[in-house]
Amino acid sequence: MTEATRSLPADPPAAAPLTARSAPASRPAGDMEVAFDIQGFSLWYGALQALFDVTIQIPAQQVTAIIGPSGCGKSTFLRALNRMHELTPGTRIAGTLRLFGDDLYSSAIDPTQVRRRVGMVFQKSNPFPTMSIAENVLAGLRLNGVRDRGFLRERLEAALRMAALWDEVKDVLGRPGVSLSGGQQQRLCIARALAVEPETLLMDEPCSALDPIATAKIEELIRDLRTRYTVVIVTHNMQQAARLSDRTAFFYLGKLVEYDETRTIFMKPANPQTEAYVSGRFG
């Protein structure tokens, strides 16, 4: 297993270090900051190994897409980034996972601290059913002890604006969160995640339950978020990965097969498995 992932960097197209890669024109090359620095990361559910020795550096303020067939470990990988996988009993990890230099799995750090820095949006929108729209957005702040009303009001509007939902809900903030449409509920969940001002945002197939119009809105929103946040998005939809992301990682059978600029992954992948997957021949 070690060779499979470790041998990749030896492969010329994927080998070039992050900083040497020609960045999109909008960004100056050479100054890409690394958000997640992951070295030799493996994960087990009991006796079952789900991730094999993954080494990857995810740059800050970019959208990184994780693609791969069902069961390839992409959701597991995403959940390991904010330690959500620990909700499943009997999991175990090896390797290191750093966010802006801090070891997220250090014994000195509590998973709740990790999750305040690494927000998450789920496949199925899940606004809290007992809370209004405003209460949903502010839940993370309030339940972490923020009481300042002025600050809360400010964050409420800012988060809803960032989630492109403010204009639609500004007059009905007291209505239940679950009274919104499916697409609006998902944007509400994005606003809720953004309200606590995380450094990065993980998205686990955020559009898979939505219609094309709602999907387009959320994709536009994700593109806008890139200027302020590091976004990691798991998607089954390869067109979505191609449209949205700056870099794409292809996982297969728990291994990181290839990781490169999205353009390269889709136009000129180095690995035949990646080529087969992105061209729709399996998965």
Next chain:
Amino acid sequence: MPAAISVHPSRGQQVWRRFKSRVMAAVMLTCALAVMAPLFLVLYNLVHEGATSLDWHFFTQLPKPTGEVGGGMANAIVGTLVLLAMAAVIGVPFGVMGGVYLAEYGSDRVNDWLRFAADVLNGIPSIVWGMVVWALLVVPLKTFSAYAGGVALGLMMIPLVMRTTEEVLVLVPQGYREAALALGIARWRTIVVIVVRTALKGIITGILVALARVAGETAPLLFTALGNNFWARSLAAPVSALPLQIYAYALSPYDDWHRQAWAGALVLMALILLTNILVRFLSRERRFA
């Protein structure tokens, strides 16, 4: 060789099959209606026998001394409410927190044992509860008391509340827990503010059902609260309760007491019926997803 099953039954076979189907449906409807019959029988008898003895005095006066006509069960009504309140003080926190443990914390192994224990406890005859509390509280304290009665009913409530709490908590979709935890909210807070809050109506419903269950219990009170023809001097003294008063009056040789026993039964039944209506009202709009 078994007879071939006809795919195209003859006209006669079709009529016969339809006839069998109708007969069976009618038999099952009869069985289902048989459930309703005792309820109406009970209600009819209670209203028929009890309503005529119900008057304002029944709710405001103490029982009259033997031989005097009239009086009421004010002390028993208040006694029942006091006993239920004390039962709730014991049964609700232990039951709800135990249910939260089962649904949110316990490992499968521990939970299996806890559930088994709770189910066994639910099956213990109520008179046994009375005897146990008698031995544990009444004997050492050398007095029957409201405390002892409340403890007996409260202990009965714990496994009931625990299991219903667990059942409604596991119905709360995992997505809400994950959403809260992903916001960096601590686990205990997630459970209290998100999970329990979401299932609150269901938990209250379970508590009310358990209260209605123990409200009519007589056996555990015989050894603990004992009964009292007057206002209880304190919670450390014997106290009256509707089921106890009904029991005592129904066994008496006096017609007037018999009528009062019917009236007491009617009041008790009305109390439980009201609780059940409240439960239906609360559980009507329970939806989590």
